[in-house]
Amino acid sequence: MKATISVAMSNYIEAGSIIAIATSLSLWQKEFGIDDFAVGLLAALSANAFGAAAGALIGGPLCDKYGRKFIYTYDLIVYMIGVALAVFAMSYGMLLLAFIITGIAVGAGVPASWTYLSEQAPAGQRAKHVGAAQLAWSCGPLIGFLLAVAVEPLGLLGSRLIFAELFVVAFITWYMRQGLPETAIWKESNAKATSTNVFHGVRALFSKKANITAIFFLIGVYSFWNIVAGQAGIFMPRVYAAAGVESATEQYLLQALVWGLTVATTYFGFMRLADRFNRRILYIVGSLLGIAAWAVLVFAEPTMPALLSFAVLWGVAAGIGAQAFYGLWASELFATEYRASAQGILFFVARIMVGLLSMVFPILLTSIGLSWLGLILIGFLAVSLVVGAVWAPHTQGKTLQQIEAERYPEDVVAGEPVLDASGLDASGLEARDVEEPVAMNMHF
Numbered sequence: 001m002k003a004t005i006s007v008a009m010s011n012y013i014e015a016g017s018i019i020a021i022a023t024s025l026s027l028w029q030k031e032f033g034i035d036d037f038a039v040g041l042l043a044a045l046s047a048n049a050f051g052a053a054a055g056a057l058i059g060g061p062l063c064d065k066y067g068r069k070f071i072y073t074y075d076l077i078v079y080m081i082g083v084a085l086a087v088f089a090m091s092y093g094m095l096l097l098a099f100i101i102t103g104i105a106v107g108a109g110v111p112a113s114w115t116y117l118s119e120q121a122p123a124g125q126r127a128k129h130v131g132a133a134q135l136a137w138s139c140g141p142l143i144g145f146l147l148a149v150a151v152e153p154l155g156l157l158g159s160r161l162i163f164a165e166l167f168v169v170a171f172i173t174w175y176m177r178q179g180l181p182e183t184a185i186w187k188e189s190n191a192k193a194t195s196t197n198v199f200h201g202v203r204a205l206f207s208k209k210a211n212i213t214a215i216f217f218l219i220g221v222y223s224f225w226n227i228v229a230g231q232a233g234i235f236m237p238r239v240y241a242a243a244g245v246e247s248a249t250e251q252y253l254l255q256a257l258v259w260g261l262t263v264a265t266t267y268f269g270f271m272r273l274a275d276r277f278n279r280r281i282l283y284i285v286g287s288l289l290g291i292a293a294w295a296v297l298v299f300a301e302p303t304m305p306a307l308l309s310f311a312v313l314w315g316v317a318a319g320i321g322a323q324a325f326y327g328l329w330a331s332e333l334f335a336t337e338y339r340a341s342a343q344g345i346l347f348f349v350a351r352i353m354v355g356l357l358s359m360v361f362p363i364l365l366t367s368i369g370l371s372w373l374g375l376i377l378i379g380f381l382a383v384s385l386v387v388g389a390v391w392a393p394h395t396q397g398k399t400l401q402q403i404e405a406e407r408y409p410e411d412v413v414a415g416e417p418v419l420d421a422s423g424l425d426a427s428g429l430e431a432r433d434v435e436e437p438v439a440m441n442m443h444f
Contacts, residue, residue, distance in 0.1 A: 003120065004129065006176040007072070008136040010113035013079065013173065014106040015140025015233075016166050017047040020086075021099065022234040023148040023252065024159035031156055032092045036362040042099055048234045049355030051103015052110070053348040059108025060344015063115060064201040064337060067190070069182045071112040076174040079105035083170065086163040107351065111343035118331030119183040119339075123399040127274035127328055134324040135266045141233070142259035145252045152248055185400065189336040201338035202345070210407045214333040215346065218326060220387030223350040224380045225287075225322035228294070230354030231361050231377065232314070238362065242370045243302040254307060258315040265319025274320075274328065280392040283325050287385035290317035291378055298374035322384050325392075332395045335404050 021043065029039050045051050055075075063071050082102030089095040113133050121129035147165065151158025193200075205211050232239070237251040245251055274282060293313035300306035326346075334342040364373050395403050404411075 002176065003180055004117065004132050006173055006180065007113045007116045008132040009169070009173040009176075010075075010106075010109040011133045011137035012140045013076075013166060013170055014047055014052070014110055015137045016144050016169070017083070017102050017106055017140075018233045019141045019144030019148070019255075020083075020159065020162045020166060021046050021048065022237060023144065023162070024156070025234070026237070026248075027156045027159055028089075028092075028095060032095070034092055036366065037359070038092065040359045040362050042096060043234050043361075044355040044358040045096060045103065046099040046234075047103040047106040048230055049103070049351045049358050051100045051351075052107035053103075053351035053355065055104035055107020055109075056111055056344040056347035056351065057107070058104070058344075060111050060341040060347075061198050061202055062108070063112045063340035063344070065198045067182050067186055068112050068116040068119070068340070069180050071108055072174075072177045072180055075105050075109040075112075076170045076177075079109075080167050080170050080174075083163045083167045087160050087167065107344075107347060111340050111347050114327045114331055114343060115340045116183060118328070119185045119336070119400065123402075124397055125275055126332070127279075127324075128271045130328045130331060131266060131271035131274065131324060133327055134270060134319075135263060137323070138259055138262040138266050138319065142256055142263055145256040145259065148252045149249055149256070152252070185336050193337065199341075201341040205334070205338040205342055205345070208408065211334060211338075211342065215342065217387060217391050217393075218330055218333070218346050219349055220391075221329070221384055222322050222326035222346065223353050224387075225290070225384035226350045227353050227357055227380045228290075228377045229318070229323065230351075231357060234358065235361055235365070238365060239297075239370060240307065242365055243297065243307060245302075245304075245307060254311050257308070257311045258318070261312060261315030262318040265316045266324065267319075269316075269320040270324045274324070275396065279325070279396055280389065282320055283322075283388045283392060284385065286317050286320035286325075287322065287381065287388060289313050290321055291381045291385065293317060294374055294378045294381065298371050298378065322388065325388065329393060329395070332400065332403050333393060333407065335408065336400070 025039055025042065028034070028042070032038075043049065059071055059075065079102060082098050082100075082105060085094060085098035085101065089098055114130060117129045117133055118126055144162065147162050148158070151161055154161070197203075236255055237248065240251040240254060245254070269282070269286075290313070293310050296306055296313065297310045300309070330343050330346055331339060361373075398406075
């Protein structure tokens with residue numbers, strides 16, 4: 001339990017960073033007298049986009065080479081340096097540097113957390129354990145927006161205090177991780193490794209067609225959804241303002257409602273159902289709710305009932321949506337030797353896509369308006385819906401070893417069943433009862 005909590009906190013810290021930035025951008029803009037492009041650059045180079053992308057590209061291969069525990073020894077030290085700079089930022093350049101450092105640390109830690117949780121989880125409870133990361137991620141915005149409401153009268157000082165809170169949480173989490181055990185599946189894989197090159201896993205990843213297909217699938221599922229979620233996460237107060245909600249307190253409370261519902265549906269929806277209910281149906285429901293949410297924002301009159309409807313629909317959608325399934329499928333569809341490298345690359349691509357739009361999002365919101373920009377975002381969500389609905393993999397209830405055997409049959413010794421630690425084969429049957437050969441079971 002301690003390991004799960006301390007690892008899942010990577011996601012709380014990531015989301016907390018994004019919300020700390022989101023609730024302070026207007027204040028920093030006023031303090032330093034910067035234009036919309038400079039604001040977009042802050043968002044693009046932060047934990048929400050390019051900064052996290054760079055960290056993921058570095059952290060993924062390091063995680064596969066030196067272990068999941070290795071990342072947890074150092075990433076939060078870097079993170080604490082970044083948020084400390086934000087607390088005391090006295091210029092735009094200092095603030096930009098703080099956001100970049102924070103983003104790199106976040107990017108390095110998040111793929112490691114999903115990998116660690118999936119490798120430690122029992123086969124029949126993998127969604128529940130990986131969902132703990134999504135739950136922590138959802139708590140970050142919920143707490144962040146409620147804190148923003150509490151400290152709003154303090155202005156920029158209040159935003160600095162929120163960054164200080166993240167420093168304290170990061171230190172406590174770093175302390176909890178001391179002595180964290182390495183995953184058994186990584187130690188077994190590392191014992192068989194023959195290469196000493198840090199990027200061996202990356203080369204091996206792109207050497208198999210099954211991996212390349214899975215990468216494109218997950219980009220379709222997560223990256224297109226994340227383009228929308230990334231803008232909503234950091235620019236939603238501006239979107240509410242464009243819809244007529246000028247009060248910062250009302251904006252933050254609407255977002256607190258969104259994330260409160262995300263916390264609830266992550267637990268009661270994804271964590272409780274995704275290990276035993278049809279995942280494809282669950283994914284489709286979440287995707288359709290997300291599209292419905294933005295359709296309300298685009299087509300309905302900007303009244304408070306409409307905005308509340310958006311908050312409810314988007315909050316529920318996020319709890320059982322693409323990010324939760326991405327964290328699960330990205331851990332299941334790749335072999336242990338490059339599981340974290342794959343997630344690092346995928347996270348890199350997703351955050352780059354977010355960053356490219358973030359650089360111009362404030363400008364587009366002003367120039368073409370919420371209606372046209374919202375239609376573009378709905379298009380991205382539709383791509384994610386179709387890809388996940390058509391090509392969702394059949395991995396439910398299987399051990400990671402069995403999934404590897406099914407996806408890479410050429411690596412399995414003929415006639416040798418894939419056994420788990422209990423002496424059962426990967427499907428949970430005794431080895432002598434297995435009659436059917438291992439077959440590919442992926443709809444790619």
